[in-house]
Amino acid sequence: MSTAAASTPIAAPTTAPSRNEMEAFWMPFTANRQFKSRPRMLAKASGMHYWTPEGRQILDGVAGLWCVNAGHGRPEIAEAVANQLRQMDYAPPFQMGHPAAFELANRVVKLAPPGLDHVFFTNSGSESVDTALKIALAYHRVRGEATRTRLIGRERGYHGVGFGGISVGGISPNRKMWSASLIPGVDHLPHTHDPARNAFSRGEPAHGAHLAEELERLVALHDASTIAAVIIEPIAGSTGVLIPPKGYLKRVREICDRHGILLIFDEVITAFGRTGSAFAALEFGVTPDLITTAKGLTNGCIPMGAVIARKSVYEAFMQGPDNAIELFHGYTYSAHPTACAAGLATLDIYDREGLLTRARKLAPQWEEAAHSLRGVPHVIDVRNYGLILGLELESIPGKVGARAFDAYVKCFERGLLIRQTADIIALSPPLIVEPSQIDQMFTTLREVLSAAA
Numbered sequence: 001m002s003t004a005a006a007s008t009p010i011a012a013p014t015t016a017p018s019r020n021e022m023e024a025f026w027m028p029f030t031a032n033r034q035f036k037s038r039p040r041m042l043a044k045a046s047g048m049h050y051w052t053p054e055g056r057q058i059l060d061g062v063a064g065l066w067c068v069n070a071g072h073g074r075p076e077i078a079e080a081v082a083n084q085l086r087q088m089d090y091a092p093p094f095q096m097g098h099p100a101a102f103e104l105a106n107r108v109v110k111l112a113p114p115g116l117d118h119v120f121f122t123n124s125g126s127e128s129v130d131t132a133l134k135i136a137l138a139y140h141r142v143r144g145e146a147t148r149t150r151l152i153g154r155e156r157g158y159h160g161v162g163f164g165g166i167s168v169g170g171i172s173p174n175r176k177m178w179s180a181s182l183i184p185g186v187d188h189l190p191h192t193h194d195p196a197r198n199a200f201s202r203g204e205p206a207h208g209a210h211l212a213e214e215l216e217r218l219v220a221l222h223d224a225s226t227i228a229a230v231i232i233e234p235i236a237g238s239t240g241v242l243i244p245p246k247g248y249l250k251r252v253r254e255i256c257d258r259h260g261i262l263l264i265f266d267e268v269i270t271a272f273g274r275t276g277s278a279f280a281a282l283e284f285g286v287t288p289d290l291i292t293t294a295k296g297l298t299n300g301c302i303p304m305g306a307v308i309a310r311k312s313v314y315e316a317f318m319q320g321p322d323n324a325i326e327l328f329h330g331y332t333y334s335a336h337p338t339a340c341a342a343g344l345a346t347l348d349i350y351d352r353e354g355l356l357t358r359a360r361k362l363a364p365q366w367e368e369a370a371h372s373l374r375g376v377p378h379v380i381d382v383r384n385y386g387l388i389l390g391l392e393l394e395s396i397p398g399k400v401g402a403r404a405f406d407a408y409v410k411c412f413e414r415g416l417l418i419r420q421t422a423d424i425i426a427l428s429p430p431l432i433v434e435p436s437q438i439d440q441m442f443t444t445l446r447e448v449l450s451a452a453a
């Protein structure tokens with residue numbers, strides 16, 4: 001696909017900071033000392049590519065961080081943001097409104113699964129998650145079921161880094177430092193990763209729907225009257241790409257319905273086209289009560305998130321005197337005008353270029369290319385869905401993560417940006433990716449993994 005962005009000329013490389021100049025920045029989710037001794041810098045981006053400060057071109061295999069779905073440097077978004085800044089830089093979102101916020105909410109609702117028709121804006125995935133959890137707890141309370149205070153997440157779940165998100169999340173390094181301060185009354189479903197039975201699955205793995213029944217076990221243990229909500233990622237990304245087993249999400253939905261429990265899908269990475277549909281909920285035919293989003297909503301270029309709620313959830317709050325604030329929650333930057341402008345321009349691009357369903361068209365080539373890596377040394381699993389790859393490597397004994405990190409560094413040296421979690425490599429390219437670029441990604445991966453063997 002040719003985009004205006006792809007042909008944007010790249011100006012002269014910028015200068016990278018020296019070792020000393022790097023010290024002040026405490027980098028997030030980064031091995032700071034290692035990075036600062038061998039930095040990997042990005043200076044420019046356009047279309048499917050980044051450029052390093054020295055001018056080296058890097059093919060973006062991960063849409064930045066699963067967010068730049070329409071490709072980098074889209075001039076339409078830049079113009080919309082610049083115009084908005086000139087027209088009105090900021091508007092308070094409490095007790096005031098501005099047109100773009102309402103327009104964007106309506107546009108998001110049009111894409112969302114039928115019945116989810118109210119949008120609460122945030123500034124990130126983490127904020128979306130904490131917002132959705134708070135809405136779920138408050139929902140039961142305003143309906144007179146204040147005993148429903150328990151939240152259920154899932155092992156290996158990633159729901160951002162707020163206290164709510166790490167409490168329902170299931171990744172131990174993200175939790176252990178704060179284990180005494182996690183929110184109380186949280187339980188976890190088992191994860192669905194079962195390489196012994198599902199390795200090298202194409203699309204949804206065959207085994208594991210029965211794991212949804214663990215929710216019945218938790219209901220039996222705690223009683224439904226104490227449980228507010230279940231939160232899961234339809235496809236878990238950060239924990240190393242876990243695709244839901246066939247029928248699993250439907251069973252979770254049925255059990256939630258049976259017991260009056262709200263179901264939250266965390267679609268921070270799956271929304272806006274990653275699976276081949278606008279939302280994974282649509283792709284898998286399972287409608288939750290709340291959806292959390294961020295990332296692709298603004299093509300990653302202005303921070304923004306959103307929680308999309310069922311009408312019945314919103315309406316439960318619309319009671320009491322007219323002048324009463326119904327939900328004591330919100331952010332200074334909720335529905336920030338520039339983020340709304342970026343969101344509207346992004347959704348226009350998705351619509352004009354058919355990007356929300358493009359992954360479905362490319363998925364067969366993607367799947368073939370992915371599974372051609374079966375047999376490459378140390379590859380113990382390949383899994384895929386839409387434009388998502390999870391490739392699992394056998395760990396070096398006593399050095400979990402070392403093999404995939406080595407591949408990550410070598411891929412970068414060979415001009416490909418991938419993502420690595422422990423010994424799992426993930427790919428999730430911008431949805432504008434061309435077939436030849438898919439080939440390039442998998443060829444580079446193959447060369448790097450084979451050379452390291």
Ligand SMILES: Cc1ncc(COP(=O)(O)O)c(C=O)c1O
Nearest residue numbers: 124125126158159160266268269
């Ligand atoms: C499923 C999921 N939820 C929440 C988040 C947190 O989003 P953010 O980093 O924007 O806070 C992420 C980030 O990758 C995510 O993948």
